[in-house]
Amino acid sequence: xxxxxxxxxxxxxxxxxxxxxxxxxxxxxxxxxxxxxxxxxxxxxxxxxxxxxxxxxxxxxxxxxxxxxxxxxxxxxxxxxxxxxxxxxxxxxxxxxxxxxxxxxxxxxxxxxxxxxxxxxxxxxxxxxxx
Amino acid sequence: xxxxxxxxxxxxxxxxxxxxxxxxxxxxxxxxxxxxxxxxxxxxxxxxxxxxxxxxxxxxxxxxxxxxxxxxxxxxxxxxxxxxxxxxxxxxxxxxxxxxxxxxxxxxxxxxxxxxxxxxxxxxxxxxxxxxxxxxxxxxxxxxxxxxxxxxxxxxxxxxxxxxxxxxxxxxxxxxxxxxxxxxxxxxxxxxxxxxxxxxxxxxxxxxxxxxxxxxxxxxxxxxxxxxxxxxxxxxxxxxxxxxxxxxxxxxxxxxxxxxxxxxxxxxxxxxxxxxxxxxxxxxxxxxxxxxxxxxxxxxxxxxxxxxxxxxxxxxxxxxxxxxxxxxxxxxxxxxxxxxxxxxxxxxxxxxxx
Numbered sequence: 001x002x003x004x005x006x007x008x009x010x011x012x013x014x015x016x017x018x019x020x021x022x023x024x025x026x027x028x029x030x031x032x033x034x035x036x037x038x039x040x041x042x043x044x045x046x047x048x049x050x051x052x053x054x055x056x057x058x059x060x061x062x063x064x065x066x067x068x069x070x071x072x073x074x075x076x077x078x079x080x081x082x083x084x085x086x087x088x089x090x091x092x093x094x095x096x097x098x099x100x101x102x103x104x105x106x107x108x109x110x111x112x113x114x115x116x117x118x119x120x121x122x123x124x125x126x127x128x129x130x131x
Numbered sequence: 132x133x134x135x136x137x138x139x140x141x142x143x144x145x146x147x148x149x150x151x152x153x154x155x156x157x158x159x160x161x162x163x164x165x166x167x168x169x170x171x172x173x174x175x176x177x178x179x180x181x182x183x184x185x186x187x188x189x190x191x192x193x194x195x196x197x198x199x200x201x202x203x204x205x206x207x208x209x210x211x212x213x214x215x216x217x218x219x220x221x222x223x224x225x226x227x228x229x230x231x232x233x234x235x236x237x238x239x240x241x242x243x244x245x246x247x248x249x250x251x252x253x254x255x256x257x258x259x260x261x262x263x264x265x266x267x268x269x270x271x272x273x274x275x276x277x278x279x280x281x282x283x284x285x286x287x288x289x290x291x292x293x294x295x296x297x298x299x300x301x302x303x304x305x306x307x308x309x310x311x312x313x314x315x316x317x318x319x320x321x322x323x324x325x326x327x328x329x330x331x332x333x334x335x336x337x338x339x340x341x342x343x344x345x346x347x348x349x350x351x352x353x354x355x356x357x358x359x360x361x362x363x364x365x366x367x368x369x370x371x372x373x374x375x376x377x378x379x380x381x382x383x384x385x386x387x388x389x390x391x392x393x394x395x396x397x398x399x400x401x402x403x404x405x406x407x408x409x410x411x412x413x414x415x416x417x418x419x420x421x422x423x424x425x426x427x428x429x430x431x432x433x434x435x436x437x438x439x440x441x442x443x444x445x446x447x448x449x450x451x452x453x454x455x456x457x458x459x460x461x462x463x464x465x466x467x468x469x470x471x472x473x474x475x476x477x478x479x480x481x482x483x484x485x
Contacts, residue, residue, distance in 0.1 A: 011368065014324060033380065036368050039403045040377040043410065047380045060368035061400040086318075 003030040004122055007050040009068070010084070011036040011059040015107070019054060022111045029118065036060040038068035045076050052122060057085045057092060066092060070099040082121050093129065103127035181245075181264030184252075185213025192259065201264055204240050217249055217262060237271075244271045294463070314351055321348045370399050374406050378422060381414050383440075389426030394434075398484050401464060402426070402436055408453040409438035409478050417442020417476060433466070434484045439477035448472060 006029045010016045016034050023029040029052075033044040037060040044050060053072065057065040069081050082103040083096050096104050103121045105114075106129065117127045172193075175182060181198030185191045189212035194202075202210040205223065210216045221227065224247075226237035233250035246267045252259045321344045328341055370391045378385035394402065406424060413419035419442030427435040448470055450458065457480065458468045465483030470476070 035373065035376070037373050037403055039400070039407055040373060043377050043407060044380055047382075060373065061370070061396050061403060063400060063403065086322075 001028070003028060004118075005030055005032045005049055005051045006118075007031070007033040007035070007041065007044050007048065007053045009035055009038050009041050009053060009059060009065060010056045012056075015056075019114070022114055023118070026115050028115075037063045038065040039063040041065075041068045042072050042075060045072055045079050050079055052118065053079060053081045054118075055081055055083050057083060057087070066095050066099070069096065069101050073100040080121050082117060082127070097128070104129060179266070181262075183210070183213055183216075183262045185260050185262075187214075187258050187260070189214030198262070198264055201240060201245065205238060213260060213262065217260075220247065237267075243268045314348075318348050318352070321345055368399075370394065370402065373403065374424065377407070378410055381410055383410055383414060383419060384421045386421070386423045387426075388423065389428075391426055393429075394426065395484065397464075398434065398482065401460065401480075401482060404460065405436060405457055405478075405480055406438065408457050409440070412451075412453060413438075413440035413442050413476075416445065429484055432483055433481055435479055435481045437477055437479050439471075439475050441475060444472045444474070444476035454478070 006023055008016055008019050008023075008031060010019065013036075016036070020031050020034055023031055032048040032050060035041065035044065038055065039059075039061075040063075041053065041055065045053065053069075055065040055069055059065055065083065065085075069083065072079055072081060077100070080102045082105060083092070083101055084105050084107050085092065086107040093104055103117055103126060105117050105127060120127050175193070175195045178195055178197060181195060181201045183191060183194040183198045183202070191210065191213045194210060194213075199210060202216050202220075206216055206219050220238060221234070221236060224236040224238050228235045233248055236247050236249075238245055238247065244267055245264045248261075248263045248265075250261050252261055321341075324344065325341060328338075371387050374387065375385045391399075391402070402424070410422060413422055417440060419440035421441040423437075423439045425437040425439075427437075454468070457478075461468045461480050461482055466481040468481075469479045471479065
């Protein structure tokens with residue numbers, strides 16, 4: 001079965017490594033890029049043919065994951081994006097929806113929940129917090 | 132005797148026409164170089180501007196070739212009455228200015244613009260009307276361009292005023308958000324790390340490292356920390372690595388010059404954003420395989436970043452969306468963008484470093 005090409009955008013090294021292990025270990029995902037700066041994300045989307053982006057909001061040097069997501073959805077609408085954040089700001093949820101971001105999750109979830117959100121996003125579902 | 136007379140007759144017959152011709156030629160030559168009615172008319176006829184003089188009842192005293200041609204084209208008839216011609220022209224014009232001494236108006240003919248001036252002269256106790264026509268197409272086009280530029284300048288001034296009015300608020304909000312994000316992020320990170328440490332087996336993180344992270348976060352919350360901790364420094368983003376890896380993903384070999392570690396967060400972010408645009412353009416439009424990013428020393432609070440590549444230089448540089456947004460960002464950072472185009476193409480960005 002062909003694996004889904006994933007890019008992780010996360011400035012915390014430990015978080016990045018955790019996600020790499022979770023996704024690679026599932027056997028369904030191939031991590032083609034793992035970077036700490038959202039401003040460079042769209043370069044990788046084009047060159048690595050990324051299908052799913054796990055995007056943090058606050059990344060290296062203050063690069064804004066929401067802004068990067070808006071740019072990616074505009075240029076590469078087929079690429080799916082799942083925002084991951086530890087901050088429950090409702091304004092960000094609204095902005096993510098407006099940009100066409102497929103899913104929005106909080107970071108305080110376990111391995112199974114991360115994989116479930118990724119699987120559902122790739123199946124075409126939109127996973128957003130309730131309320 | 133008869134023969135002699137015949138010879139004289141023949142000579143005189145030949146000479147008289149010759150002499151007469153020479154006299155006529157001499158007269159014409161002298162006339163051309165003597166100021167008289169003919170020479171004045173000749174000069175007036177060859178003026179580039181149109182000129183017509185007419186009396187109060189419209190009788191034309193003098194009209195030159197340029198005015199004759201112009202009036203025939205604008206009125207559709209031969210100019211026979213100066214007054215009637217002027218009245219007809221004045222009904223056609225949409226731009227007119229009247230003063231006590233004269234009337235100025237604008238008309239176009241065959242794609243050119245002519246400024247007409249109608250004024251009254253007093254010549255030997257007789258009122259004579261003078262109509263002149265001058266081709267002012269170039270002036271008119273320059274004025275139109277100036278008007279467009281004035282509008283653009285006014286718009287830019289309005290945008291600048293609006294930006295300045297809210298700059299302080301914007302800076303404060305950005306700082307507030309950045310601080311909030313840093314605290315939330317570090318707190319979120321340490322909470323997740325703690326849960327991971329508690330629930331997973333064979334975790335590399337030690338209890339001491341975890342406690343150090345908690346102390347750091349609590350220090351942040353209390354506003355005590357001013358220095359970057361060793362842990363934070365170790366995990367500080369590496370500008371050079373981030374750009375080198377991104378360039379490699381695009382098939383570019385990147386060389387970085389200058390002390391990038393000395394660049395603050397704002398400047399580093401600016402460099403990343405500018406590099407993204409320049410790398411994309413270099414690969415897409417220039418088929419570049421190498422890029423050099425050079426960061427200058429800080430001089431008078433300013434830094435220059437040069438992005439040079441080995442791609443095909445653009446023949447006619449017309450900044451697209453990416454470079455235009457870079458120009459705007461540079462201006463917002465108190466700087467500017469310029470371009471070098473020769474054997475290699477380079478983008479130079481100068482910014483104010485806070």
